[in-house]
Amino acid sequence: MSLDIAEGFAEELLGVETDSGLKETLKRVCGRLGFDHFALTFETRTGADTSPEVLLHDYPAEWAKVYITFDLAGKDPVRRACDKSLTGFTWESIDRLVPMTRGDRQMLAVGRECGIGDGYTVPRHLPGLARGSCTFAVRPGGSLPTRWLAVAELVGALALGCAARTSGILRLASNARLSDRQRECLLWTARGKTASETAIILGISEETVVQHLKMARERYGVHCRQSLILSALFDGLIGFGDVIRWPERS
Amino acid sequence: MSLDIAEGFAEELLGVETDSGLKETLKRVCGRLGFDHFALTFETRTGADTSPEVLLHDYPAEWAKVYITFDLAGKDPVRRACDKSLTGFTWESIDRLVPMTRGDRQMLAVGRECGIGDGYTVPRHLPGLARGSCTFAVRPGGSLPTRWLAVAELVGALALGCAARTSGILRLASNARLSDRQRECLLWTARGKTASETAIILGISEETVVQHLKMARERYGVHCRQSLILSALFDGLIGFGDVIRWPERS
DNA sequence: AGCGAAATACCAAGAACTGGGGATACTTGA
DNA sequence: TCAAGTATCCCCAGTTCTTGGTATTTCGCT
Numbered sequence: 115m116s117l118d119i120a121e122g123f124a125e126e127l128l129g130v131e132t133d134s135g136l137k138e139t140l141k142r143v144c145g146r147l148g149f150d151h152f153a154l155t156f157e158t159r160t161g162a163d164t165s166p167e168v169l170l171h172d173y174p175a176e177w178a179k180v181y182i183t184f185d186l187a188g189k190d191p192v193r194r195a196c197d198k199s200l201t202g203f204t205w206e207s208i209d210r211l212v213p214m215t216r217g218d219r220q221m222l223a224v225g226r227e228c229g230i231g232d233g234y235t236v237p238r239h240l241p242g243l244a245r246g247s248c249t250f251a252v253r254p255g256g257s258l259p260t261r262w263l264a265v266a267e268l269v270g271a272l273a274l275g276c277a278a279r280t281s282g283i284l285r286l287a288s289n290a291r292l293s294d295r296q297r298e299c300l301l302w303t304a305r306g307k308t309a310s311e312t313a314i315i316l317g318i319s320e321e322t323v324v325q326h327l328k329m330a331r332e333r334y335g336v337h338c339r340q341s342l343i344l345s346a347l348f349d350g351l352i353g354f355g356d357v358i359r360w361p362e363r364s
Numbered sequence: 365m366s367l368d369i370a371e372g373f374a375e376e377l378l379g380v381e382t383d384s385g386l387k388e389t390l391k392r393v394c395g396r397l398g399f400d401h402f403a404l405t406f407e408t409r410t411g412a413d414t415s416p417e418v419l420l421h422d423y424p425a426e427w428a429k430v431y432i433t434f435d436l437a438g439k440d441p442v443r444r445a446c447d448k449s450l451t452g453f454t455w456e457s458i459d460r461l462v463p464m465t466r467g468d469r470q471m472l473a474v475g476r477e478c479g480i481g482d483g484y485t486v487p488r489h490l491p492g493l494a495r496g497s498c499t500f501a502v503r504p505g506g507s508l509p510t511r512w513l514a515v516a517e518l519v520g521a522l523a524l525g526c527a528a529r530t531s532g533i534l535r536l537a538s539n540a541r542l543s544d545r546q547r548e549c550l551l552w553t554a555r556g557k558t559a560s561e562t563a564i565i566l567g568i569s570e571e572t573v574v575q576h577l578k579m580a581r582e583r584y585g586v587h588c589r590q591s592l593i594l595s596a597l598f599d600g601l602i603g604f605g606d607v608i609r610w611p612e613r614s
Numbered sequence: 615a616g617c618g619a620a621a622t623a624c625c626a627a628g629a630a631c632t633g634g635g636g637a638t639a640c641t642t643g644a
Numbered sequence: 645t646c647a648a649g650t651a652t653c654c655c656c657a658g659t660t661c662t663t664g665g666t667a668t669t670t671c672g673c674t
Contacts, residue, residue, distance in 0.1 A: 124514035197491045198534050201525030239489040241447050244604070264374035268518040275451030284448050293620060306591040308660065322622050328662080329620090337662075338630095340593050341556035344607055353447050353462075354495075357594055543650060558630065572652055578632080579650090587632075588660095 123265075127272035136276055137170050140248075143269050144172075148259035149250040151230065154273055156246040156283055157187075170277070173251075177228035191218040196237035196247050202267045204258055205233045226254040234263055236270030240284060241354050246274050284350075292330050297351055299326040304343045304357040373515075377522035386526055387420050390498075393519050394422075398509035399500040401480065404523055406496040406533055420527070423501075427478035441468035446487035446497050452517045454508055455483045476504040484513055486520030490534060492600025496524050542580055547601055549576040554593045554607040 123143055126135075140152045153171035171178070180186070187193060191208050198211040205222065208214060225231075233251035240246065248270035252258055278284050292300065295316075302312040309327070313320040331337065334345045346352050373393055376385075390402045403421035421428070430436070437443060441458050448461040455472065458464060475481075483501035490496065498520035502508055528534055542550065545566075552562040559577070563570040581587065584595045596602050 124517075199525065200488055200490070200496075200528045200534070201522060238450055239491055240450070241489050241495065245491070246450075264518065264522075267374075267521060268514065271517065271521050272451055272514075275449065278450045284450070295621060304590055304594065306586060306588050308588075310660085318621085319623060321624055324661080325622080325624095331662085336556060338556050338558075339661080340554055340589050343590050344554065344593070344597075344604075348604060353444060354598075356444075545651060560630085568651085569653060571654060574631080575652080575654095581632085589631080 123269050124272060127269065127276050136273060136280070137172075140170065140269075140273055141172060143266070144250060147250070147262045147265060148252070149234075149266070150253045150256065151233075151249075151251045153249045153251070154246070154277055156240075156244055156277065156281065174229040177225060177230055180224065180228055186221060189217060189221055191215075191221070192233070192235050192247075192249070196235065196245060199237055202234050202236040202263065202270060204263070205235070229253060231256050232258050234258055234266050236267055236274065238271070238274045240278070244283065246277070248274050292333060292346070292351055293326075296326045296330040296333075297346075299323050300330055300342065300346055301352050301356055303327060303339060304346070304352055373519050374522060377519065377526050386523060386530070387422075390420065390519075390523055391422060393516070394500060397500070397512045397515060398502070399484075399516070400503045400506065401483075401499075401501045403499045403501070404496070404527055406490075406527065406531065407494060424479040427475060427480055430474065430478055436471060439467060439471055441465075441471070442483070442485050442497075442499070446485065446495060449487055452484050452486040452513065452520060454513070455485070479503060481506050482508050484508055484516050486517055486524065488521070488524045490528070490600070492598055492603075494533070494598060494600070496527070498524050541583060541599060542596070542601060543576075546576045546580045546583075547596070549573050550580055550592065550596055551602050551606060553577060553589060554596070554602055 123139060126139055136154075140154065144150060144152050151171070151173050153169075153173055155169050155171075191212060191214055192205060195203060195208045195211040203211060208218075231252045231254035233249050235247050235249040238246045238248070250266050250270070298316060299312055302315055303309075307315065309323045310320045313323045316323070327339070327342070330346075331339075331342050334342055336342050336345060343352075343357075347354070347357075373389060376389055386404075390404065394400060394402050401421070401423050403419075403423055405419050405421075441462060441464055442455060445453060445458045445461040453461060458468075481502045481504040483499050485497050485499040488496045488498070500516050500520070548566060549562055552565055553559075557565065559573045560570045563573045566573070577589070577592070580596075581589075581592050584592055586592050586595060593602070593607075597604065597607075
């Protein structure tokens with residue numbers, strides 16, 4: 115197995131900061147590696163609304179239409195399997211990751227009728243909120259280029275990283291919406307401290323801490339701490355690394 | 365740039381199902397690619413309860429000791445940067461991902477004194493807030509083999525996937541830690557509902573909701589709602605998409 | 615110099631949460 | 645069959661939060 119073929123792609127994707135060309139690059143990978151189609155997605159919700167926020171693909175229009183109109187995202191075994199692996203997997207090996215139901219098999223069969231045969235999907239999770247995937251697929255009857263799955267793995271990883279950068283889905287921490295002091299109070303609150311404990315830590319009075327949290331809640335339009343913290347986490351104002359692994363008050 | 369050198373590693377790691385040899389493989393990668401050290405970690409839990417971490421490394425004992433005794437994990441800019449990228453990054457480019465403080469630079473300086481110079485870290489997130497990373501580092505004064513960072517990216521990805529498989533870490537992301545009812549109460553609490561509101565939604569008494577949340581806090585060993593919610597989020601018991609942007613009580 | 619935003623501090627009432635107790639009924643696995 | 649766990653309900657004392665105010669100082673900006 116030679117990885118030479120990934121040379122250009124890797125170099126291109128590792129540094130790229132705009133999404134112009136990402137689609138073309140993925141298209142070229144398909145051709146060079148012996149795949150027929152690709153699809154790159156990000157979705158930020160796990161609940162009912164499953165519409166992806168980022169979506170690049172060159173699937174047959176029919177399949178895309180069927181997938182959307184019948185809301186197959188909620189039934190897609192590939193999507194379920196993404197939660198159970200950190201690396202790419204072929205669709206025919208999905209049942210080693212998640213149990214396959216009859217409906218799952220039927221869905222893949224419909225896909226074949228629409229021009230999508232087997233595929234190799236690289237899953238990727240974002241901190242806490244979202245997941246993405248990059249898939250390379252072949253036509254029905256075609257076989258996956260097993261010699262180059264490692265290349266697909268690498269290209270998929272870099273493409274997802276590139277898409278994450280350009281889409282801003284991993285927002286940089288910005289204090290835009292809260293003042294420093296508010297953010298500080300919020301941070302210690304998120305670490306499980308009470309207002310009085312936070313006051314001691316920051317060397318200010320408890321009432322001031324309460325006031326800062328009050329203002330912060332007002333800015334986000336929420337009424338309780340839990341929503342405030344989740345909003346700030348979502349906005350990247352506080353990071354997961356800032357709040358996990360903190361000893362609680364004893 | 366040739367990726368040939370990754371040939372054996374990729375083949376080895378893509379299929380491996382046991383963790384025997386993973387450490388040796390990573391060691392060999394270091395030698396072949398021109399790195400001096402590696403470290404592969406998974407962080408799986410938040411809060412007071414100390415759950416197993418996966419940790420494979422060949423760092424100098426002194427650095428490991430310093431890192432642990434001074435609890436540098438909480439201050440490590442590399443860890444913070446992992447939240448802001450889906451692909452690997454060199455330590456010297458961290459400030460493009462997260463702002464670097466004087467303390468951060470000082471920490472890296474201490475690392476250099478303990479035998480760790482520059483490094484390339486591949487971050488990886490698990491469903492929920494758990495995360496892992498695979499780092500390849502060079503001695504102080506040494507320079508990263510930039511020609512082979514793509515190989516490091518691939519090997520890091522495969523090694524993390526391998527470690528995830530063998531450690532069973534992805535199986536943990538389930539409802540294992542909380543009962544269904546507890547999780548349900550927690551979910552509505554995370555959406556900003558009070559106990560009495562949650563009681564109405566679920567059709568049970570407020571005291572029962574309080575009790576469920578009490579038991580949930582007990583399991584996680586935390587004393588307040590915010591920590592409970594973050595813990596559940598970290599474990600993937602509730603997803604960000606499930607709780608964010610949910611209409612609050614009016 | 616004046617303005618607005620931020621940070622600081624305080625008060626008070628009521629709602630909500632936390633940490634102790636109990637209790638009953640049902641399911642599940644040893 | 646018994647023990648453990650789950651789900652449901654209840655009580656209570658004390659603490660913490662939330663919400664509504666007011667007010668002073670500092671700082672940057674125009």
